[in-house]
Amino acid sequence: MGDVFIKNCQVLENRQLMEGTYLMRLRAPEIAAAAKPGQFVMVRTGSEPLEGGPLLRRPFSLHRLNSSGEISLLYRVIGVGTRIMGGVEPGRELEIMGPLGRGFDFSEAKEQSYLVAGGIGLAPMIALAEAMGDRKSKFFYGARTSKEVDVFLALIRQTPYEGELVLTSEDGLKAAKGMVTGPLAVALEEEPAQLFACGPRLMLARVAVLAREAGVRAQVSLEANMACGLGACLSCAVERASGEESGPVYSRVCFEGPVFFAEEVRW
Amino acid sequence: MGDVFIKNCQVLENRQLMEGTYLMRLRAPEIAAAAKPGQFVMVRTGSEPLEGGPLLRRPFSLHRLNSSGEISLLYRVIGVGTRIMGGVEPGRELEIMGPLGRGFDFSEAKEQSYLVAGGIGLAPMIALAEAMGDRKSKFFYGARTSKEVDVFLALIRQTPYEGELVLTSEDGLKAAKGMVTGPLAVALEEEPAQLFACGPRLMLARVAVLAREAGVRAQVSLEANMACGLGACLSCAVERASGEESGPVYSRVCFEGPVFFAEEVRW
Amino acid sequence: MVTQPDMRVDLGKLVLKNPVLAASGTFGYGQEMADFCDPALLGGVVVKGLTLEPWPGNPPPRIVETSAGMLNSIGLENVGLDVFLKEKLPWLVERNVTVVANILGKTVDEYAALAQGLGKADGVAMIEINVSCPNVAAGGLAFGTSPEFTAQVVRVVVQAAEQPVMVKLTPMVSDITAVAEAAVQAGADIISLINTIPAMAVDLENRRPALKNVVGGLSGPAIKPVALRLVWEVTRAVDAPVIGGGGIMTAEDALEFLMVGARAVQVGTANFVDPRAALKILEGIEAYCKEKSIQDLSTWVGSLKID
Amino acid sequence: MVTQPDMRVDLGKLVLKNPVLAASGTFGYGQEMADFCDPALLGGVVVKGLTLEPWPGNPPPRIVETSAGMLNSIGLENVGLDVFLKEKLPWLVERNVTVVANILGKTVDEYAALAQGLGKADGVAMIEINVSCPNVAAGGLAFGTSPEFTAQVVRVVVQAAEQPVMVKLTPMVSDITAVAEAAVQAGADIISLINTIPAMAVDLENRRPALKNVVGGLSGPAIKPVALRLVWEVTRAVDAPVIGGGGIMTAEDALEFLMVGARAVQVGTANFVDPRAALKILEGIEAYCKEKSIQDLSTWVGSLKID
Numbered sequence A, B: 001m002g003d004v005f006i007k008n009c010q011v012l013e014n015r016q017l018m019e020g021t022y023l024m025r026l027r028a029p030e031i032a033a034a035a036k037p038g039q040f041v042m043v044r045t046g047s048e049p050l051e052g053g054p055l056l057r058r059p060f061s062l063h064r065l066n067s068s069g070e071i072s073l074l075y076r077v078i079g080v081g082t083r084i085m086g087g088v089e090p091g092r093e094l095e096i097m098g099p100l101g102r103g104f105d106f107s108e109a110k111e112q113s114y115l116v117a118g119g120i121g122l123a124p125m126i127a128l129a130e131a132m133g134d135r136k137s138k139f140f141y142g143a144r145t146s147k148e149v150d151v152f153l154a155l156i157r158q159t160p161y162e163g164e165l166v167l168t169s170e171d172g173l174k175a176a177k178g179m180v181t182g183p184l185a186v187a188l189e190e191e192p193a194q195l196f197a198c199g200p201r202l203m204l205a206r207v208a209v210l211a212r213e214a215g216v217r218a219q220v221s222l223e224a225n226m227a228c229g230l231g232a233c234l235s236c237a238v239e240r241a242s243g244e245e246s247g248p249v250y251s252r253v254c255f256e257g258p259v260f261f262a263e264e265v266r267w
Numbered sequence C, D: 001m002v003t004q005p006d007m008r009v010d011l012g013k014l015v016l017k018n019p020v021l022a023a024s025g026t027f028g029y030g031q032e033m034a035d036f037c038d039p040a041l042l043g044g045v046v047v048k049g050l051t052l053e054p055w056p057g058n059p060p061p062r063i064v065e066t067s068a069g070m071l072n073s074i075g076l077e078n079v080g081l082d083v084f085l086k087e088k089l090p091w092l093v094e095r096n097v098t099v100v101a102n103i104l105g106k107t108v109d110e111y112a113a114l115a116q117g118l119g120k121a122d123g124v125a126m127i128e129i130n131v132s133c134p135n136v137a138a139g140g141l142a143f144g145t146s147p148e149f150t151a152q153v154v155r156v157v158v159q160a161a162e163q164p165v166m167v168k169l170t171p172m173v174s175d176i177t178a179v180a181e182a183a184v185q186a187g188a189d190i191i192s193l194i195n196t197i198p199a200m201a202v203d204l205e206n207r208r209p210a211l212k213n214v215v216g217g218l219s220g221p222a223i224k225p226v227a228l229r230l231v232w233e234v235t236r237a238v239d240a241p242v243i244g245g246g247g248i249m250t251a252e253d254a255l256e257f258l259m260v261g262a263r264a265v266q267v268g269t270a271n272f273v274d275p276r277a278a279l280k281i282l283e284g285i286e287a288y289c290k291e292k293s294i295q296d297l298s299t300w301v302g303s304l305k306i307d
């Protein structure tokens, strides 16, 4: 797995990008140096039992990794843990564990790659886009609203990513109306390419089908409720495709994942 | 009981007076108007279950009451609730319930009254001293350290209280060495007077004995673990002196107290 | 269009105006919290557990806070049946409060005598049997830990009482459905659960138990998952209506108990945190019904979907 | 002068180097958390519950957080006895870890077979019997809810095993002392408790159980007061050494269990919150002993004062 750290990391910035979506920058030199795109960290949002806050750490993908020792998280406020995160003032420290899990494998760069993100699944895809640098790729992003499109554009433009952007939004404003898997299917027909994807489970299931049909491989980043993040508790099970005959077989999203090849997973 | 309120009160000031002891001023016009010395409030230091902080409210005596709608609490950091209080920034609001319980009865002012406070038991005694105004009285304060003596002097000098001050400290610096019940016993012998007291249980037990021996009445403010503060849960039991023959009988510190006549209590 | 949802609860022999009750021992005799919560607005008020004779309770300390919960060992301090009927009940009746009397005996005969005494009283809508008291005759374990003892108590109370009888189950048993079934077979009209879970805390510094009584009952959010599970098991095992509770702090918590199968809920510890809690929970349920267009709350009861 | 306190724990047939063990199912096979907690430094590592055959476990979601606690329904996913012996145990043995094997059978025979398989293995210091599995032959209630079934399982394991045998009790019984006594009479060397408390959570928005398995086990700070009470009851009822746990997050928590009478503790959920937790707790106990001049930790065990 490589090195894993638990560090008190100073929050450098914690900014609301739009209603309910925040970007947090942290000083975390060890983690930044060891991490690769697709890996995640676990953030402790609570403190001592009675003093309050949640018990378990919360998992977040690494959204940006930079060589000057910073990491970023892009997160959506869902419940108590992310609400607490949203209220953290810059200057304070958060205890972060990471980097964790298996990230994207983009060593064997093909001629062409398609990056596919839906909603907050954007978080790790920006790190990947950044790391892929000027390799030939297209970035497919499916937003719900035009506001999300704006946020995406602002984020991607901060990176040196130079590939083509293909945008959809559910409201059809500022981007093609519909789901991002629509244009993706078209692109795959025109030019098959390996896929990297993160987003809602239904989107990923569709990506898996498209990949199979196009005869390309897809790496997808999955989510699961997690307790330890280290492979010890077996909370974060995802059923493997292999388990069909002999009963189900599970993998750990935190350890064997969060990035899986689509064909490994039972959808 | 008179009116009781639950109000979100703005913290106007929250100042450390010495290591572990704080003074908090709050805007609480309804409570300030309804309260009298010896009554208390219950402060909510926690929030929603998972979000954290303690479940139950914490009881605190009213330390100052003023006609311009402010109340003050003088508190010592003991555990999680008071630690959270110590960290509250002015401007934020705390949910306060009060005024609660039976305060001091000083309507029948005798020629002379003795106010007796030990440690943080000072809190309600300042309110009482202030309310007694220029009636003839002496204030006995037992400190542990000279620093506590300084804090006491600073606090009492903010009030119009003009009675005599009799100070002791355990370290014997800046005040007579020993327990405050020493000089109190001497004073009672010279000139018996009704007693008003708040402090550690052992001090109050001694005050009760001195009162009995001197043939004067003593009102003492007691503490007990509390859940509701309203007389409903029966958590805050103190054994009554009356219950000797027929088995124990209990009173509620939050409702029949916190101020009791010493002879009501089984010490 | 949003209309007022029907919040009434059909308990068979009795219809409650709404599904939120104050739990025994957490609301005094209704009067103590009246400044903040008009007891007449609630589905019912279960008064502090009654014994035949007045009872002094345990020596202090009687409570201590724990992680997301509290322990109490009040020890059933109460005014006794007679004083309740003469001094406490009239105030409640005058205000039209739906009164549930919670009773506890040290023997089966005491339970019968309590039921008889209450049976004659106007204004007691229901009797709740607390079977958590140690059954001295049977070695000190609580009546409620055995289906047989529970049935025995229920039988005499049902016979002596004029009102519908509800049995409040103790959580600390290996098979709650056996106890619930025995209670229903013995004639109980309604099952309520859960009572507190026996537990303990210590004071490290003084090397002593935090409660003078050493052991107390755990309540509050900490026990909610245990309570939900027990309510789930019991509603699937018996046909009698179930009133659920344990750690309910918010309207969402209450809606969860209803969804799992409880027809009504009891709010306990939350009353201490905020004496307005029961009313806020009631209002929250109503608001939720309006938002989700639930016309009749009874359609929500037991609506949990299992694949 | 502060000297190094003696932290060893005498369990009769076995002496542990210190009183802090990692609880089964919360520390994997020791390897997973090794980056943060050297398992050799702990008093022992209880590995994930073993069954005879590999077991896939339950479908997800398998965990959910609750107030001061969590529910899990892992469903005993494990590699099975053979793979454990071949692939997991050697790593632990090589590092001198005190290994406790936690075993679970669906029948009495399976328990016996597990004990036999482990008995031959070098490097398993102790066997912990998990009696929380539903006893299919006896109507689906867990073995551990009945003194008789518990005794039955203990008897066959003690007979088949070469190592000292510890039984881990289920909290959800009305009289834990009866189960503990039966276990000791059947030959158990050590009692450990508590396992998780059966509980449930639901997802209001989706109207579904939060866990796919509907019911899971509650662990964490929420259950600490229940665990302390059970440890207290068992240590007073039986002479066999007791290892206590349930909601231990800090050294103070651990010291409380020891004060109440446990000779050692198991740290579970805390490992998830912080994989360094068990070590920090160990260090905290040591620091406390030094501060309070406790030369021999065993003098602290059971030092709770009752008036």
Ligand SMILES: Cc1cc2nc3c(=O)[nH]c(=O)nc-3n(C[C@H](O)[C@H](O)[C@H](O)COP(=O)(O)OP(=O)(O)OC[C@H]3O[C@@H](n4cnc5c(N)ncnc54)[C@H](O)[C@@H]3O)c2cc1C
Pocket (backbone or CB within 6 Å): A040, A054, A056, A057, A058, A059, A060, A061, A062, A073, A074, A075, A076, A077, A078, A079, A080, A081, A082, A083, A120, A123, A124, A222, A223, A224, A225, A226, A258, D064, D065
């Ligand atoms: C590998 C991984 C990477 C993730 N990356 C991101 C990211 O970059 N940005 C982002 O906004 N979110 C991300 N998530 C989801 C994020 O972890 C949850 O939204 C968050 O834990 C919610 O916590 P909460 O306390 O606010 O919500 P609550 O609903 O109060 O949480 C209750 C419990 O459910 C768990 N939980 C709730 N939602 C999820 C979820 N979708 N996935 C896993 N556990 C969940 C929580 O961790 C917690 O244990 C990721 C999840 C995983 C597993």
Ligand SMILES: Cc1cc2nc3c(=O)[nH]c(=O)nc-3n(C[C@H](O)[C@H](O)[C@H](O)COP(=O)(O)OP(=O)(O)OC[C@H]3O[C@@H](n4cnc5c(N)ncnc54)[C@H](O)[C@@H]3O)c2cc1C
Pocket (backbone or CB within 6 Å): B040, B054, B056, B057, B058, B059, B060, B061, B062, B073, B074, B075, B076, B077, B078, B079, B080, B081, B082, B083, B120, B123, B124, B222, B223, B224, B225, B226, B258, C064, C065
């Ligand atoms: C009527 C009354 C008036 C009080 N006035 C003051 C005051 O003016 N200034 C001040 O500093 N303190 C006062 N106290 C004590 C104060 O309530 C406690 O110090 C405080 O509740 C401790 O809370 P914690 O969470 O910090 O401590 P913890 O020890 O974490 O509290 C745990 C539990 O014990 C209870 N508790 C702990 N200590 C006491 C205590 N001494 N009395 C009652 N309950 C306690 C808490 O309320 C809580 O329920 C008063 C207590 C009572 C009953």
Ligand SMILES: Cc1cc2nc3c(=O)[nH]c(=O)nc-3n(C[C@H](O)[C@H](O)[C@H](O)COP(=O)(O)O)c2cc1C
Pocket (backbone or CB within 6 Å): B233, C023, C024, C025, C026, C048, C049, C050, C072, C074, C076, C102, C130, C168, C194, C195, C196, C218, C219, C220, C221, C223, C245, C246, C247, C248, C266, C267, C268, C269, C270
């Ligand atoms: C201080 C206190 C006193 C209680 N007294 C009684 C009682 O007299 N009779 C009874 O049946 N239950 C009693 N209970 C149990 C509650 O009615 C309720 O069943 C339990 O607290 C669980 O609900 P909660 O978590 O909402 O508090 C008492 C609980 C508390 C906290």
Ligand SMILES: Cc1cc2nc3c(=O)[nH]c(=O)nc-3n(C[C@H](O)[C@H](O)[C@H](O)COP(=O)(O)O)c2cc1C
Pocket (backbone or CB within 6 Å): A233, D023, D024, D025, D026, D048, D049, D050, D072, D074, D076, D102, D130, D168, D194, D195, D196, D218, D219, D220, D221, D223, D245, D246, D247, D248, D266, D267, D268, D269, D270
């Ligand atoms: C995720 C998880 C898995 C567990 N697996 C097992 C197991 O396989 N065998 C067992 O005896 N106990 C198992 N337990 C119970 C723990 O060992 C421990 O007894 C319980 O969690 C209470 O302690 P805690 O509150 O410190 O976690 C498991 C607990 C958790 C949280």
Ligand code: FES
Pocket (backbone or CB within 6 Å): A225, A226, A227, A228, A229, A230, A231, A232, A233, A234, A235, A236, A252, A253, A254, A255
């Ligand atoms: S979160 Fe513990 S194994 Fe994945």
Ligand code: FES
Pocket (backbone or CB within 6 Å): B225, B226, B227, B228, B229, B230, B231, B232, B233, B234, B235, B236, B252, B253, B254, B255
């Ligand atoms: S605190 Fe509830 S009766 Fe006094």
